[in-house]
Amino acid sequence: MPESVDTLRSFGPLGNGDGFAVPDTPCLLLDRARLGANARRFLDIANRHGVTLRPHLKTCKSVDVARVLTGGRDDAPVTVSTLAEAEYFAAAGFTDILYAVGMAPGKFERVARLTKDTGARVTLLTDNLVVADAARHFAARLGVAFEFLVEVDCGDGRGGVMPDSELLVQVARRLHEGDGTAVRGVMTHAGQSYDTNDPVTVARIADRERDAAVGAANRLREAGFDVDVVSVGSTPTVAFAESLAGVTEARCGVHAFFDLDQFGRGVCRWDDLALSVLATVIGHNRASGIVLVDAGGLALSKDTSARHFLPDAGYGYVCHAETMQRVGPLSVTAVNQEHGKIAVDDACRYDEMPVGSQVRIVPNHACFTAAAYPGYHVIDNGAPCAYWSRHNGW
């Protein structure tokens, strides 16, 4: 009896007595070798294009992951999506931070505190005159300098001025003319690259992203501004861009881990998937034909973006805990807050996934799944080797 029950708790190679606690489930597993390979691939891409990689840390929100993504350089440029991230990475020694979400007038005091406290150079983003005016006001009031990129819309339809608009030059001028404000360049993001899984189409979107950014930069240069930064990026466009001529830096984030969404659009291979959720089987409902696991909508997130190109993605693919190979065609087919339902295709699955056994679930969208957790259980050749914390929230 003790023998058989104890094996239920075994993680196989995940709990091999090397001094790291066996993680309770649900938890995030991060494969260090895959993370490293993904990081190198995108550093190489940037290098090949002759641009700087400015990894977006909104996916990982982890200093330890960031050091891998930057090739080990704390002074490497990075991108963040919240001021909480900016504060966390600046406190850890990152000195060149782009806050790549449109600035709000109410956030200047917080940025001023951050730059005074840490000495980090934080570059802000805007596409409007209200924020440009507010920047001038707060720079004067707080005695600090605020540097900006002007956000350009390259077809995503989210933030940004049109690259050929008068507003582009007006925003730059308003910032340039302020005593404590400056414009360093332009930034754009081809979010529309997520609408396709065809690499050739993505390459054409990458052309448009580059042309919008470089065109906007050249218009600012013609208007008399120095433009040092021409920033582009989304993980698909960086992966498939054919030329980044005129661009100075490329941004991407989910390349750190990849996920079913990226796999479905061909941006990564199955063996590049570095992030999974470890879950425990807590029940079999044979009348309903389901295996129940303790990873539900909070542990996996309710993001279902991968279904666009992988109709069977559900809330994630179900994999063997040790091998990361899929369990037949199974996915998590429904979720409640703390329950994941796996509809089984064959009664043999109940024996394959007994109550108490563990499975790994590859999520739809790593950025959203990871955001529910305080950190990563890092594994190396399947064995736990480290715990890396994350910094969530705003």
Add this chain to the structure above:
Amino acid sequence: MPESVDTLRSFGPLGNGDGFAVPDTPCLLLDRARLGANARRFLDIANRHGVTLRPHLKTCKSVDVARVLTGGRDDAPVTVSTLAEAEYFAAAGFTDILYAVGMAPGKFERVARLTKDTGARVTLLTDNLVVADAARHFAARLGVAFEFLVEVDCGDGRGGVMPDSELLVQVARRLHEGDGTAVRGVMTHAGQSYDTNDPVTVARIADRERDAAVGAANRLREAGFDVDVVSVGSTPTVAFAESLAGVTEARCGVHAFFDLDQFGRGVCRWDDLALSVLATVIGHNRASGIVLVDAGGLALSKDTSARHFLPDAGYGYVCHAETMQRVGPLSVTAVNQEHGKIAVDDACRYDEMPVGSQVRIVPNHACFTAAAYPGYHVIDNGAPCAYWSRHNGW
């Protein structure tokens, strides 16, 4: 210039200089009066039925909210969905905790530590013999007692044995016969109450929920077991149940805050909605016809459950920050990680929501939206009066 920019930062009554920090956005606002009224309504319902309310704290994950939901009694029975919640509430003095997710063999050591450390009575849940056997094994090994409810499936098709199954009695017997294990009763959850917005249909589902639980309890009594606990509940069935005869306790959680999903199914009125996300307008993209806010998919969650009965729910209704009245028919129509897009119906919306102004967004599903935040900015008559922390994770 300073005047006009400063007003951009004003929260109106939310930032009225009463000593509480103006919250940065996005953040959660919790209306204390509405929370109190919602709590009283469901305490009254339970009282009218002559059953104990065992509020589910998976929605709030907050000791301060829990004290309101229990009518101020720390010794009141409560429900949790994670062992992290159990530990947090036990450490805060809650002594009667039901962990209402199927137990896993790998979690007994953690539960034993919790009960030894805090003295709290933690009741566990299972529907299978593997966990019953593991309970006996770990009770003997760890020298602690484990008490269970047997989970019954009343038509939800998630966890639970059928109320008329042999397995019901077998699981109870296996637990009863262990030296350190016991069965206290039965529990069921009518998750299928979420499939309808018709109160009469919900009342019939509540009948079935009650009948399944009471029927299972009676079968166990006939088999010779003492059954002290007959536990039922979901927020809709508790709200609309006509009789809870034979039931001892009712569970519900989202009644604390309510949300668009509950509003859409008629479980609450508009003026009962206690939780909203405060967001800041960060841009206007007139070419795309959108107002951009700094509350995206992480701040609002990607749960879209409310669309089932409110097709225009989007990722939440957009409301005026001060009045909580809707801004026309607007909702958050699309999200990225930190961006919310509000498609505007009329150009006047740009003036109504200038860059830097704030809006409140009523989320689809409070349990999921709240889970992204470390706590609540509590407001009283629109003014900040407290900050209540949450305990997320597993």
